[in-house]
């Protein structure tokens with residue numbers, strides 16, 4: 075009578091061990107697929123290691139919302155700094171008045187902390203396109219907008235200030251794309267020199283909330299010769315003279331976007347030096363180059379100019395792998411392709427980092443690098 079039961083148990087045991095074996099095989103084969111897709115680059119040749127010899131930080135941007143272990147592996151292996159993409163923008167942070175949405179940003183900052191990567195916050199204040207609808211209500215008065223500005227920066231920056239249990243953001247884009255696009259906060263008014271008061275208030279508030287954080291003014295289309303770059307330079311010069319705490323200027327470098335000209339090395343050297351002479355750090359904050367534009371050479375040329383500028387402290391791309399690039403209609407913009415493989419652009423960047431003289435590295439005092 076017992077025999078059938080034993081046979082049944084035996085049979086079940088076989089099945090269970092069969093399922094377990096299958097699970098183990100699937101797990102390891104999946105893991106090896108993941109591993110084999112990663113670029114076979116020796117640790118000493120990784121971008122963050124090579125960049126550290128120049129005392130600069132290198133990275134890209136991602137909200138880590140793709141649940142993609144391959145993207146995350148690249149970030150962990152190659153980057154010393156990671157910028158948020160959308161999760162820290164005003165529209166994402168404060169979708170309705172006084173309701174702050176920290177879940178995605180907490181995850182972003184925790185990932186950086188857990189992996190020894192510096193978190194860069196993008197962005198505290200920006201042109202209208204990045205603000206939540208309620209902030210754009212035309213009925214809001216100047217004094218009300220001033221309170222909203224201070225409250226937003228206080229809450230968002232305060233969450234990740236030095237010593238925060240949620241993790242720290244050591245670099246913040248305080249202002250983004252406001253020198254030539256409209257922003258409702260202009261309504262607060264201007265100072266005697268015609269500069270918007272909210273520019274001053276944003277940096278002053280940020281400095282008060284976290285005195286150790288590096289405060290960046292980030293702009294698009296200033297990497298080639300046009301009046302906007304000069305306007306930004308003159309504005310920051312005036313504000314610095316008044317003691318407004320602006321630490322760095324961010325050059326986005328979305329190369330060739332909307333047919334914009336390719337930056338010229340001589341001009342770049344000049345404009346970098348002008349901002350450096352104001353005591354600012356220089357940041358390449360969002361670089362991407364479509365492959366149909368000689369991306370290998372463009373990455374090489376711009377990075378070479380960067381390494382020759384002692385005040386340059388960060389060089390980063392916008393996004394990480396081509397498949398998640400925001401420039402969806404263009405092909406191949408970054409250093410890693412759709413299959414997570416290092417592209418010729420990666421090797422071009424690697425070579426520049428390897429072969430450029432380290433003469434400026436002793437002059438660099440990149441915050442957070444050591």
Ligand code: G3I
Pocket residue numbers: 159160204250294326360400
């Ligand atoms: O989250 C919604 C989703 O729910 C919805 O289904 C989907 C439908 O389109 O949209 C999703 O939101 C999109 C969001 O990215 C998240 O993917 C928005 O439509 C889209 O407009 C938004 O684009 C971002 C853009 O800024 C506008 O905020 C890009 O990802 C982001 O890369 C881009 O980043 C900017 C920098 O902030 C400043 N410098 C220029 C740079 C490139 O434009």
